[in-house]
Amino acid sequence: MGNEDRISNLPTDLLISIISRLTILEATTTSILSTRWRYLHHYVTRLNFPIYLPRVDADVWYFASAVTRVLRLHRGGRIKEFRMCMSGCFNYEIVEWFEFALSKKAEIIHLRGIRYIDYEALFLRLRNKNNGFECLKDLCLLDPLMSDQDLELLLSNCIALESLELKNALMLENVSIVGHTKLKHLNLTYLKVHSIVIRDAISLVSLTLRILFNRHSVQLSNTPKLTQLYLEAFFPIKLLDELLTGMPACIRDQLQIMHITAKVTSICEMYDMYDMYQKSWVDFVNVKHLELTFIAVKFSLGPYFLCNFFRLVRLVEACSSLDKLVIKLPILPPSHDECTLETYVVPRCELSPKYLEISRYSGAPSQLALTLYLIDNASRFLQKVSVVAQDEEALARARHDFEHIASVSFSVM
Template sequence: MENPKATISEGVKQKDQDTLWNLPNDILDQILSFLPLKEAVATSVLSRKWRYVWTSCLALDFDFEKNMKPLTHRSHYQDQDFEDKQCQCQYVNWVDGVVERHIGPNVEKFRVCFPLNLSFGLFIDKWVKFAIKKRVEVLVLDFSAHSHRSIYLGNGLCDVLTQAFGYSEYPALKHLYLKSVGVTTRDIEFVLSSFPCLEQLEVSNCPNLMSLIVSSLFGLNLKHLAVEAWQDGLVNIRISEANLVSFSYSGYPIELELSNVPLLVEVSISERDGAVTDDHRALIFTQQLSGCLSQLRTLRIDLNGMVDREVYSVPALPNIRHLELEVLVDDSLVLEQINCFIEACSYMQKLVIRMQFKYSEEFMYPEVNLKEPAAANTCSHHHLEVVEIVGFHGRKGAVKIVTFLMKAVVSLKEVVINSAQLFRGEVVDDSDEDVEEEEARRQALHELKRIVPAAISFRCL
């Protein structure tokens, strides 16, 4: 005898499946856009209708780690991986196969992330042309690797883009990210002048880029610019008469000029080099940012190694609401420098301290006795409500900084402790942390919890 409950259950499942199979194609495209590309392609086996749905995907993210790692049995690609011709060819064939089979009219995001060498330049040219012709909005070319090689697109980036569309068409590119790509100043100027919708440009470690100019002639509509240059090459950045809202630079010290940028409210500067003098550090406020200091609302500054010999003055920053300082906890004058910033940002609401520590391969550097500001010079801040500590370790200097802030900030409502390790301002894997270091941090957190007033929320991430 037939089980009526089983029949009803099967009927419900069949109805759900019919509903899924009969969704409009644009809805199916949106569903697939949330899946890694490998899984999106795998949906072709679900049914006859789904066989070619993936060929209209709006997001094409060719990430080696997400899609090909299981095939190569590598946890992370290293230099030897991309030296392996088979691995390179496997990646290129994968990207090329998807590009050739894609039949959708548009692509919202196109991302290539793998350290290819110059022998694949013509393939990369082809992929860029494909993305532009598909009216891509987000284009990411990331060829970074531990050896810091750079890909020079076979025909030069601006030539490739020129071939990809005629000037009568309306390019849709809004966000361009280039990492370890051999672009030139001419390439960037072409991009800025030819893509009227471009709002966000990120350039990272492109050693053939000597100069970067953003002005009313190039990139008038650009809103967000981020540059990273930890390789020799970039000499200067000049920004004038531009509508930038945010600007970020990290790398070796360069000539930086910002003028007539009335909409700029967010700036991040991280210049680091052992040969940099205190005089050069002072240029950040006296020259580089002098024309826009009064309008900034968010400021990120890297003080790592800057204040060990001298505490430099900080001009008034009346509109700053969010301040981030990356500090070397072992600098003896770091507390005094932090105090100067607190005093300068009198209406600040959130302060983030990103901590770095001195280490040696043989031993940990000894603890440094941090000099506290004189009582008469200590600022009692009345607007700062949230303090976040990133990269907290169980060092006495780190505990002393947190304790000092809790005393100096009378309006403090919340303290957030994040123990993640940092490298050049970025969070890195801390799985290899020393057991003794971990125990010291645990004890330090316990001590901090004990002394935090009950009125202050204390959170550990």
């Protein structure tokens, strides 16, 4: 019994299902086990190639040739997913790989790090019946040379699409996503678009926008299931205000999770900050989880960090049903930051989180001032505070700074 190979006696379909959960290299290695296993890897249903970062052109050619060989040896009728992350390969190879995935009716196609796909050649397939696009449920493309018309043609054929991510699609100017009733997750990252229209996406749950232009318009309508909103602000806080306040009230009232990332800039006049602070945001009555991430572009930005934050503090106050507030601080060495709350005349506000998490704490004066301000203004509801320090030294400072605060826990990144 101890020497019996009981795994090899399993049905072929079950063995293929098992090795489909391995990496490509591991699945291929099983071919040396015995004649029973020799060709099983030619039928795997998940082709998830490892991330590949070539050092020289010869490496690109070698890896691309290996990928092409694996695909040409594949004998299965269908695959579940195809994932590839590399750079430097030729356009015709990418198109061949994409067409392979489509011909195998893949439900998931992720092409990351792959640039310059010739969509004009690829979309010729859309003119044929049973082209494979109708099976796609999850599509991720990085750096696609895609026009507005290309995107429209793609979406019109991906009738089963549930998740779409487009990153660095810099040719897009006006994105229109209308009537895609099965789309649940939409991620538009690092685009230079002038306008985005999302309408009648009745299954859309999460929306991620990272826009590069300072001026653009976002129109949302008839998205009854939209509850998660992720925004990365490469534009002024004022435009973020316009985006959120310009939403239909019915969409604002649906939101339960919001993540907002803002860059801390040094161009922030005091009077402008004061005007923004005095202005109340519209209410977000059902937001339970709010996360604000600040990214500093310079070390000596303590005053500007506080300035940027206080332009958003009214947004925190507008979320009157918060369970959790997460603040991810910019990394500011204490020696480069001498700013404290005394720099500003900041009135009290009514904050409602039950749980407050301060992440990337360094002990800089501005970070200490901000944390104490939040704890003080949320004391009526606050039940727990968590401080995540950026290193061991900052952890020691955090323990000293907040030793008088009840229900506080500490950890290090």
